[in-house]
Amino acid sequence: MLQKLLAVTAIVTLPAGFAFAASHESDDSSGASMEMEITGDAEAGEQVFRKCQACHMVGEDAQNRVGPTLNGVVGRTAGTLEGFNYSDAMVAKGEEGLVWNPETLAAYLENPRGYVEGTKMSFAGLRKEEERANVIAYLAQYSEDGTMGEGS
Numbered sequence: 001m002l003q004k005l006l007a008v009t010a011i012v013t014l015p016a017g018f019a020f021a022a023s024h025e026s027d028d029s030s031g032a033s034m035e036m037e038i039t040g041d042a043e044a045g046e047q048v049f050r051k052c053q054a055c056h057m058v059g060e061d062a063q064n065r066v067g068p069t070l071n072g073v074v075g076r077t078a079g080t081l082e083g084f085n086y087s088d089a090m091v092a093k094g095e096e097g098l099v100w101n102p103e104t105l106a107a108y109l110e111n112p113r114g115y116v117e118g119t120k121m122s123f124a125g126l127r128k129e130e131e132r133a134n135v136i137a138y139l140a141q142y143s144e145d146g147t148m149g150e151g152s
């Protein structure tokens with residue numbers, strides 16, 4: 001409503017620059033597909049991943065540490081990596097159907113304990129949306145065997 005008004009006003013009275021900004025804004029809020037889109041910058045995500053490395057590994061030699069390896073985590077059902085001893089809470093989430101995709105990962109990484117109550121991941125969360133998107137793009141590069149397969 002406000003945006004419509006703005007757009008109309010812009011056409012009638014404001015300079016072209018403003019009209020452009022207004023119409024641009026209304027684009028954003030509509031059809032943003034939340035499903036499997038990787039929007040982050042994988043290179044920047046490598047820096048963010050340092051915050052995870054105390055507990056998680058990726059790559060061909062990755063092993064479970066305090067946390068499970070994150071090879072192939074995009075597409076993994078929560079709490080299902082063999083050989084890792086998850087919390088009951090995480091296993092239950094997986095049984096309820098939680099699958100890690102860019103959207104669910106972002107929600108978990110923003111507030112791990114809020115999203116999976118009872119998780120044993122002692123991590124406060126990534127507050128910045130950009131950091132979440134970037135680390136997800138970084139993780140999405142690794143296939144289950146730890147190779148950097150068909151980079152997406």
Ligand code: HEC
Pocket residue numbers: 048049051052053054055056066067068070073076077078079080081085086087088089090091100105109118119120121122123126135
């Ligand atoms: C202090 C250790 C620690 C840190 C730091 C940490 N994690 Fe974790 N993470 C864990 C543990 C432990 C689990 C298992 C949680 C459970 O079973 O409830 C886990 C689980 C996960 C899972 C679910 C995996 C699955 O197989 O279901 C994801 C995804 C994840 N972490 C991503 C991250 C990312 C990305 C970061 C950095 C931004 C990070 N974690 C930082 C310890 C950590």
